[in-house]
Amino acid sequence: MKKINALGKPCPIPVIEAKKAIREIKNDGGLIEITVDNEVSVKNIEKMATGLGLKTTSQALKNDEFTVEIVVPKNQDQLNQTASDSELVVAFGRKTMGDGDPDLGAMLLKSYIYSLTELDTPPEHLLFFNSGAFLTNQGSNTLNDLKLLVDKGTQISTCGACLDFYQIKETLAVGEITNMYGITEVMAQAKKVINF
């Protein structure tokens, strides 16, 4: 096991040190344990590792001491394979799935988002705009699944102009606010985009 002490190191240094360790051991594989002093660093390391298709477990030792363990498999090709699979972006431009009865559409979409949590490698990024913005808001029936995805390292962004338009900005319940430029960038850089 390769141990890294990143206590007292500012963001994004813990992520950089974790990446460096992964790079060093990826031929032989192994475990990396990185100790950090804040939860943001834990989340950032998890996001980075998930992005590379690696499994992580984290633990809070004390108030200001956390460890993240990253499992690096032996086979480098496999690592790259999972990495390319993980670059999936799903864009939700509406709050239902498919045309037809709105209640059925809402149910289908809830079930779809639940299924995303069951994927071996969760999507990298979920984008919500137009009436899709209601899905990340208080009262949405998919919030638990979305929060689970965030824990697994998925990024969630909702269009700020849409939140303003529907006057629901104050009640955003999960993820971050983005703008059209952010949405365009995420889509342009994704390997695969699924649009709803």
Add this chain to the structure above:
Amino acid sequence: MDFLSQCTSGGCGAKIGPNELAGFLGGVPKFSDEKLLVDFNASDDAAVYQVSEDLALISTVDFFSPMVEDPRTFGRIAAANALSDVYAMGGEVLFALNLVCFPEKMAKQKLSEILIGGAEKLKEAQASLAGGHSIYDHEPKYGLAVTGQVDPKKIIHNNTPKVGDILILTKALGVGLVQSAVRGGVACKTSEKAAIASMERLNKYAAEKMRDFPVHACTDVTGFGLLVHASEMAGADVTLVIDPEQLPLLPHAYHYAEEFLATAAGQRNRQFLETKIDLTNTTPAFQEILFDPQTSGGLLISVAANKAVECLAAIQKDDPVAAIIGEVCQKESDQSIIIV
């Protein structure tokens, strides 16, 4: 007569490649006295000459052909770029002399616009314009010879980072890529504007902030691109670890890199370092960004880790794109830079 189309290649992209330059300089006979604290052997950003115990003069010169269509903007960029070396060394600018090459047949109005742009930036830097020299040439070129001052004990060198330091970059990368997209007629206005604002931006503000912190090394990132300047900073004794995903980028610069809108100068920078750095895990687009020549780029600052967050916050007040991009480690596997 068109301003930009007259020029073969503009900005810091026109710099002679680092490899070629080292070759040319090898045979130059040398004379220097002990008061010359920093000469070109150190590949530092400017020359420093000690005048008295607590005063040294910084002397630097920079000029190039236009990289933008508007002459006044070009003047501002050239001046910001020329002043930058003084800031990178921790100094203050005192005065500057204009250097001008201008085609006999081009409208003289354009020359006056260039000079106005340059003078605007000198005024902002509170530096006097003390004169200059101009000649006729096929292509317009403009720059400045700049004199500054520094306390010899407080000179910040470009190659003295300490193990454990954090690296901060103060301007977004991708200037060369965006300019190349502009020339190809495929750049969007947002990125063109952002690139111009970045090139015009004085490094004065970031430099003033860094004086309050334990900065061990600093350089300005220009024509040789982030990686070559970073490898100069690393020297022989340490390894700089840089994470491309932390780099501040101009809007769409990554996209233009993916489209291989790279410059010839970027390729020269790549040839200089290619055999010395392992880029197998770095996407081709990030590679282009790391080698992209930056006209009037930002400062790369190596600051003690325990003050890095404060230093960054101070710089971000006026230069919000500044970011932590890596750290300084003990020399590892004979690499001066490791890209994670």
